[in-house]
Amino acid sequence: MMQQQHSDNAAKFIADDARTNWHDETLWFVRAKRDKAAHNLPEWEALRQAASDIKDHTLNHLDTYLLEFEEKAKANGIIVHWAFDADEHNQIVYDIIHQSGITKMVKSKSMLTEECKLNEFLQHNGVEVVDTDLGERIVQFRNETPSHIVLPAIHLKKEDVSATFHEFLHTEKGNNDPLYLTRAARVHLRNHFFTSEVALTGVNFAVAETGSIVVCTNEGNADLGVHSARIHIASMGIEKIIPKANHLSVFLRLLARSATGQPVTTYNSHFNRPQPGKEMHVVIVNNKRTQQLAEPDFKSSLKCIRCAACFNTCPIYRKSGGHSYHTTVAGPIGSILSPNLDKKQHADLPFASTLCGSCSNVCPVKIDIHNQLWKWRQLLTKEGYAPPAKTLAMKGMANVLGSPFLYNLSGKVGRWVMRNIPFLVNNKNWNPWFKQRDMPKAPEQSFRDWYIKNKKS
Amino acid sequence: MKVELFIPCYVDQFYPKVAIASLQLLQSLGCEVDFPLQQTCCGQPMANSGYNHFTESCNKNFVDNFSGNSFIVCPSGSCTLHIKEHLTGGDESKIENIRKHVMELSEFITDVLKVSNINAGFPHRVGYLTSCHGQRGLHLSSTSEINGPRFSKPEQLLRFVKGIELVYPQRVDDCCGFGGGFCVTEEALSVKMGQDRLKQFLELDVEFITGNDMSCLMHLEGLIQRNKYPIKVLHIAEILNTSLK
Numbered sequence: 001m002m003q004q005q006h007s008d009n010a011a012k013f014i015a016d017d018a019r020t021n022w023h024d025e026t027l028w029f030v031r032a033k034r035d036k037a038a039h040n041l042p043e044w045e046a047l048r049q050a051a052s053d054i055k056d057h058t059l060n061h062l063d064t065y066l067l068e069f070e071e072k073a074k075a076n077g078i079i080v081h082w083a084f085d086a087d088e089h090n091q092i093v094y095d096i097i098h099q100s101g102i103t104k105m106v107k108s109k110s111m112l113t114e115e116c117k118l119n120e121f122l123q124h125n126g127v128e129v130v131d132t133d134l135g136e137r138i139v140q141f142r143n144e145t146p147s148h149i150v151l152p153a154i155h156l157k158k159e160d161v162s163a164t165f166h167e168f169l170h171t172e173k174g175n176n177d178p179l180y181l182t183r184a185a186r187v188h189l190r191n192h193f194f195t196s197e198v199a200l201t202g203v204n205f206a207v208a209e210t211g212s213i214v215v216c217t218n219e220g221n222a223d224l225g226v227h228s229a230r231i232h233i234a235s236m237g238i239e240k241i242i243p244k245a246n247h248l249s250v251f252l253r254l255l256a257r258s259a260t261g262q263p264v265t266t267y268n269s270h271f272n273r274p275q276p277g278k279e280m281h282v283v284i285v286n287n288k289r290t291q292q293l294a295e296p297d298f299k300s301s302l303k304c305i306r307c308a309a310c311f312n313t314c315p316i317y318r319k320s321g322g323h324s325y326h327t328t329v330a331g332p333i334g335s336i337l338s339p340n341l342d343k344k345q346h347a348d349l350p351f352a353s354t355l356c357g358s359c360s361n362v363c364p365v366k367i368d369i370h371n372q373l374w375k376w377r378q379l380l381t382k383e384g385y386a387p388p389a390k391t392l393a394m395k396g397m398a399n400v401l402g403s404p405f406l407y408n409l410s411g412k413v414g415r416w417v418m419r420n421i422p423f424l425v426n427n428k429n430w431n432p433w434f435k436q437r438d439m440p441k442a443p444e445q446s447f448r449d450w451y452i453k454n455k456k457s
Numbered sequence: 458m459k460v461e462l463f464i465p466c467y468v469d470q471f472y473p474k475v476a477i478a479s480l481q482l483l484q485s486l487g488c489e490v491d492f493p494l495q496q497t498c499c500g501q502p503m504a505n506s507g508y509n510h511f512t513e514s515c516n517k518n519f520v521d522n523f524s525g526n527s528f529i530v531c532p533s534g535s536c537t538l539h540i541k542e543h544l545t546g547g548d549e550s551k552i553e554n555i556r557k558h559v560m561e562l563s564e565f566i567t568d569v570l571k572v573s574n575i576n577a578g579f580p581h582r583v584g585y586l587t588s589c590h591g592q593r594g595l596h597l598s599s600t601s602e603i604n605g606p607r608f609s610k611p612e613q614l615l616r617f618v619k620g621i622e623l624v625y626p627q628r629v630d631d632c633c634g635f636g637g638g639f640c641v642t643e644e645a646l647s648v649k650m651g652q653d654r655l656k657q658f659l660e661l662d663v664e665f666i667t668g669n670d671m672s673c674l675m676h677l678e679g680l681i682q683r684n685k686y687p688i689k690v691l692h693i694a695e696i697l698n699t700s701l702k
Binding site for chain 2: 006007010011014020024028035038039041042044045313315316319320350351352353354355356357358360361362374377378380381382386390391394395397398399401402403404407411414415432433435436437438439440441442443445446447448449450451452455
């Protein structure tokens with residue numbers, strides 16, 4: 001299979017200018033709401049620092065806190081599983097479901113299960129999976145992946161949703177009324193909530209000192225699923241741990257404000273232990289996170305709390321759409337997480353950035369995302385994941401720019417060519433700059449030439 | 458004050474007028490300016506493309522050209538930031554000195570020269586383009602993301618200019634899409650970002666767009682000329698140097 005390139009996908013996305021503008025404006029609206037929420041809190045920057053410090057500390061003592069969590073969770077009656085990778089995670093989930101003789105599962109939002117491709121695995125093994133987050137259900141119907149980790153169907157307009165619901169839920173054709181469509185989804189999902197014996201949720205925070213987990217949703221779908229099911233499975237990456245319950249007072253204030261500009265997520269549900277007569281499982285997943293943890297340059301990417309503020313602020317994301325990133329977690333944070341999972345597949349992503357730095361500024365846990373993008377570029381290039389032609393061109397360029405003689409000579413020749421044989425440069429086939437932009441005018445003399453002539457000694 | 462002038466390679470080759478304006482501006486503010494003649498490129502084009510390991514000769518040449526004992530002033534936030542963050546190799550103490558002394562032109566004027574006036578006049582409506590590396594990297598101005606006091610060193614200088622009507626576009630510090638190698642490797646996206654930025658300036662009905670990085674302005678200029686938009690670009694040094702010609 002041809003490796004996907006962000007630049008090709010972006011060009012296809014941009015070809016629909018009106019839709020691109022709509023996408024850009026929609027996400028900018030979310031970014032603006034975030035700004036308002038952040039700027040209304042005088043202690044905002046101190047909160048970010050506190051969150052960053054807690055996460056740094058936790059990553060430095062991850063082993064201690066994970067074991068503490070396991071011990072406390074077990075004491076609460078939760079069954080704790082450890083999964084080394086995606087396959088192990090999927091097998092553990094399947095075994096729990098299979099042993100109970102269940103054939104349907106409802107699932108609230110969990111990017112980890114997207115990363116592990118759990119839905120495909122379970123469906124292949126005869127288990128129906130119903131995503132209950134509205135956006136996720138929409139993309140599931142359409143056989144697409146979420147294009148955004150907080151707003152999974154943000155690439156779709158209400159007309160698209162209407163067409164999809166007409167096909168799958170038999171709503172009126174062409175009825176684009178959001179209220180009508182939401183009600184249809186509600187009836188559809190309620191039925192699944194009440195008939196599913198197993199519910200899987202993600203984990204936003206796992207508290208080591210209490211052995212409990214916190215799940216944040218705006219739709220209450222995690223709660224509806226868990227409370228009507230007999231078995232609750234919660235899947236979490238190892239980085240979701242926080243030491244103390246009172247640390248939630250930092251993270252919950254940052255999460256919703258950063259994500260959508262809300263003061264707090266609508267439902268922050270604390271799951272401490274299984275209800276009487278029911279089962280609760282927590283699956284703790286590594287899937288190469290310890291590999292990232294061992295890289296000093298990239299370790300802090302594990303501080304991410306998945307708010308997607310970096311998506312909404314990123315002009316690349318806003319104007320190229322989540323699917324252009326061809327990975328589970330898109331946006332700037334995805335571009336520093338994904339290469340750790342598969343360097344070859346995701347070697348293009350750290351280059352899908354102008355290194356403008358806005359991502360690092362909005363990040364509620366102060367990950368230096370743009371610096372890590374730069375560092376991934378170096379690592380991927382050194383390890384041979386860059387196109388050979390690019391390496392050759394860069395080598396040539398480095399030789400010219402590193403030598404005053406060659407630099408001055410090429411400058412003179414280049415400017416002469418641009419003035420006298422412009423079609424050599426002004427060619428849309430081999431000069432991507434010239435496709436939609438004019439070249440700068442080439443002056444007769446460089447500054448250096450002028451300086452030598454005019455310098456007053 | 459003695460100053461060493463560091464001119465980005467593409468400014469040297471394509472925009473000598475920006476370098477001349479920078480030189481004359483510094484001289485008019487009382488600096489004794491030297492332009493080390495064998496300087497070439499800071500190495501950023503390779504480094505940002507993932508080839509920092511190819512920048513050895515650029516680094517060496519930079520260290521050979523600049524003493525590190527006086528301020529190194531550059532009319533580009535981006536190139537300044539690259540030297541500050543990524544210059545390596547050779548004599549560590551000299552490199553440390555260079556990193557400490559390299560400054561972008563407007564921050565040098567506001568923070569070191571601390572001028573109380575600039576004798577310039579430019580009676581035009583001018584839009585200001587914020588360049589990301591200078592802003593978020595060098596902190597030339599506050600950013601829309603951070604909750605803190607508003608400031609802008611370039612604006613502080615442009616306020617001295619008589620007759621200027623300075624305006625900012627919506628989404629005040631959204632990236633223009635130049636991005637170095639990005640402008641060709643992500644051509645479609647780069648152009649889209651530039652067009653969107655220009656649309657905001659066109660709505661403001663400005664005659665000129667100015668900023669601290671000619672690279673971003675070169676990208677917008679390419680689009681302006683291709684689309685025949687009624688706007689011109691000027692580097693901030695050219696505006697600050699207007700009445701001195």
